Amino acid sequence: DTGVSQDPRHKITKRGQNVTFRCDPISEHNRLYWYRQTLGQGPEFLTYFQNEAQLEKSRLLSDRFSAERPKGSFSTLEIQRTEQGDSAMYLCASSFGLQETQYFGPGTRLLVL
């Protein structure tokens, strides 16, 4: 399978715990995006990388959130001290260039109890 992959697919955690999600983009795609989607809403942009550089962060990304893409390949999104409001599906997408199609991974569904 050469599509975008995300791990884990589901995560249940207790409020206050830290969680980390991983995204593996399509090989050779230099742009990687993170989005968050809550029930009944469209995805909302969180942050994006061009190669290993994080070039934009949404104001939705509080200081409890951190994302990395250390070698310009896979990316991780960490949420510290999770809150119930963090419950959502976290989607990763990648593209080859600025105007190219973004391909989405299957998402990581997070539930914070």
Add this chain to the structure above:
Amino acid sequence: RKEVEQDPGPFNVPEGATVAFNCTYSNSASQSFFWYRQDCRKEPKLLMSVYSSGNEDGRFTAQLNRASQYISLLIRDSKLSDSATYLCVVGSGNTGKLIFGQGTTLQVKP
């Protein structure tokens, strides 16, 4: 005001019907426009890009009106398999980030 606005529906139509979805966007500097389809509990998938000249892909036709900042999607001869949420999406020219509408739910019934 949301950057991309859509009627969430749901639209309930019989098989074979023609259905139209519309959305409006607020940033007049937007450069790229798309319709994505999202099935229940799945990731969004690109349905089609939208151009000022309009474009057609089989039963699907998309139109862009830059002056009115309005995007439309027409589905002809609806199939049961068309049941999904249709997301109107605007691309940010500088970063490539996508701005999604809330989505419009379509349910095609036999």
